[in-house]
Amino acid sequence: MGIFDEVEKIIDPIKGVNFLNRNGKTLLSVGFEDHPKLNGYYEGVMFNQPKFESILRHRAQKYENIEFKLGSSLSNLEALENHNNLEVTNQETHEITPYTSTYVIGADGADSFVRKHLGIKMHDYGCDQDWVVVDYLVDDKYEILDKARYQICDYKRPTTLLPITDNHIRWEFKINPSDDVAQLEAEDNIREWMKPHLWRINPKIDVNSGKIIRSSKYTFHGLLVENFKLNNCFLIGDAAHQTPPFLGQGLCQGIKDSYNLCWKLDGVRNGLFNPMVLNSYDIERQEINDFMIRTAMKQGEVIGSQDRFKSFMRDTFFAIAKKFPAALSALKFQYSWKFNNGIIDKDLYPNNVNGVIIPQPDINIKVENKKFDQYINDSFALIVFSNEESLKQKLSISHPLKFFNENIHVFDTNHPFMSDGKLLKWINDNQISAVIVRPDKHIYGCCDKENLLFKMEKLTEQLQNELSK
Numbered sequence: 465m466g467i468f469d470e471v472e473k474i475i476d477p478i479k480g481v482n483f484l485n486r487n488g489k490t491l492l493s494v495g496f497e498d499h500p501k502l503n504g505y506y507e508g509v510m511f512n513q514p515k516f517e518s519i520l521r522h523r524a525q526k527y528e529n530i531e532f533k534l535g536s537s538l539s540n541l542e543a544l545e546n547h548n549n550l551e552v553t554n555q556e557t558h559e560i561t562p563y564t565s566t567y568v569i570g571a572d573g574a575d576s577f578v579r580k581h582l583g584i585k586m587h588d589y590g591c592d593q594d595w596v597v598v599d600y601l602v603d604d605k606y607e608i609l610d611k612a613r614y615q616i617c618d619y620k621r622p623t624t625l626l627p628i629t630d631n632h633i634r635w636e637f638k639i640n641p642s643d644d645v646a647q648l649e650a651e652d653n654i655r656e657w658m659k660p661h662l663w664r665i666n667p668k669i670d671v672n673s674g675k676i677i678r679s680s681k682y683t684f685h686g687l688l689v690e691n692f693k694l695n696n697c698f699l700i701g702d703a704a705h706q707t708p709p710f711l712g713q714g715l716c717q718g719i720k721d722s723y724n725l726c727w728k729l730d731g732v733r734n735g736l737f738n739p740m741v742l743n744s745y746d747i748e749r750q751e752i753n754d755f756m757i758r759t760a761m762k763q764g765e766v767i768g769s770q771d772r773f774k775s776f777m778r779d780t781f782f783a784i785a786k787k788f789p790a791a792l793s794a795l796k797f798q799y800s801w802k803f804n805n806g807i808i809d810k811d812l813y814p815n816n817v818n819g820v821i822i823p824q825p826d827i828n829i830k831v832e833n834k835k836f837d838q839y840i841n842d843s844f845a846l847i848v849f850s851n852e853e854s855l856k857q858k859l860s861i862s863h864p865l866k867f868f869n870e871n872i873h874v875f876d877t878n879h880p881f882m883s884d885g886k887l888l889k890w891i892n893d894n895q896i897s898a899v900i901v902r903p904d905k906h907i908y909g910c911c912d913k914e915n916l917l918f919k920m921e922k923l924t925e926q927l928q929n930e931l932s933k
């Protein structure tokens with residue numbers, strides 16, 4: 465989105481997550497710093513969402529083709545097969561302005577007017593949980609010594625302690641059936657809940673060491689639309705899915721929805737792709753969001769058990785599973801967000817790599833002053849991993865494919881983007897000699913070195929048929 469320099473100023477890398485039992489004993493520590501940086505950057509960062517959204521809005525204001533209608537809301541929608549009729553109401557004057565549009569993107573949050581108006585139902589994963597979410601500003605005189613994140617798996621009061629940035633701490637406390645509902649958000653009550661854990665931030669902190677700026681009860685849901693699309697209306701973000709926040713993925717997946725949709729809409733609008741390509745938006749995002757919600761629920765079960773026996777079993781399981789890391793896979797925080805259906809090669813050279821996001825070399829590595837994802841740009845890219853430089857010439861001649869838009873590259877082992885070893889390891893581990901990368905950086909397909917040119921030809925033809933038919 466071109467906002468990295470500004471976003472970098474408001475984020476703090478996440479160091480890791482510690483799962484503790486009710487006696488404060490560590491069940492498991494996941495150190496993010498030990499993870500390979502698949503995205504070329506920190507694996508997780510913390511930020512304050514309003515600050516991030518202000519950067520987004522500022523960026524959007526630079527586009528002359530975006531018109532802001534702040535203080536207005538969509539109040540009517542008629543979704544026809546070829547166009548949409550809309551009405552927008554100014555909340556102050558109640559004036560109604562009619563619009564027609566070819567496409568509608570409903571990015572209107574959990575209570576989505578667009579979703580409801582289209583009559584799109586949501587699948588409920590049945591994991592509703594009530595938590596109190598608290599934002600707490602620690603007094604400036606106290607340094608936040610430990611920036612680690614804690615999941616305190618106490619069956620009597622499951623608690624999340626999460627330093628955000630600067631002196632901002634996010635707390636989440638699970639509500640017990642026996643709690644006094646009227647008292648849940650009260651300051652005295654919240655401070656009482658914080659008391660046993662404050663020392664983790666700084667041992668000198670006392671219970672009145674900061675200001676509670678928000679305490680609200682939330683019901684965490686697992687919900688996913690039955691379809692992300694109806695005619696030419698699309699749903700993105702919370703309008704399409706809601707997840708318990710244990711993986712920290714709600715907003716992240718909303719951004720991924722839009723990245724998935726944008727290149728497809730762009731190609732269809734430019735007459736490059738067949739409109740059928742837009743159906744893949746639903747297929748691909750269903751699969752990934754379903755995976756995300758299920759994984760977040762599994763984490764929620766580990767963290768939030770309120771049953772004494774089950775939590776005893778969990779603690780025992782942790783003690784044993786520590787010796788068998790695979791048993792703890794539900795608690796990892798690094799995913800390749802693979803999908804198996806949609807715009808992906810399923811037939812010619814199926815493998816475990818198709819559908820994943822291509823690893824990104826360290827973002828400090830630049831060629832022509834561009835990071836890897838900028839360098840391979842926003843169209844389909846064909847990358848061949850070879851020391852034979854003349855291949856580019858041969859490939860350009862044999863693949864005059866309009867979708868590549870000249871975006872054909874040959875990386876030899878000395879290429880700067882191979883220098884941090886990440887791509888090199890990835891191609892060696894998976895025996896990849898060439899790869900077609902989609903505009904959203906998911907892999908369309910790849911092949912090994914046997915008959916490379918022939919295979920690339922076939923794969924390219926298949927892609928061309930898929931996008932144009």
Ligand SMILES: Cc1cc2nc3c(=O)[nH]c(=O)nc-3n(C[C@H](O)[C@H](O)[C@H](O)COP(=O)(O)OP(=O)(O)OC[C@H]3O[C@@H](n4cnc5c(N)ncnc54)[C@H](O)[C@@H]3O)c2cc1C
Binds near residue numbers: 538714717718
């Ligand atoms: C406690 C908690 C912790 C979370 N932690 C994380 C985390 O760690 N990581 C993460 O990635 N996500 C997290 N999330 C989720 C994240 O906040 C949401 O996924 C994200 O804000 C959704 O963005 P959105 O743009 O889809 O919807 P929203 O942010 O809800 O925005 C919808 C917008 O649409 C507008 N709107 C609604 N109706 C209309 C209408 N009729 N006409 C015009 N405009 C309309 C609204 O005013 C609003 O501005 C968390 C959420 C909660 C509650």
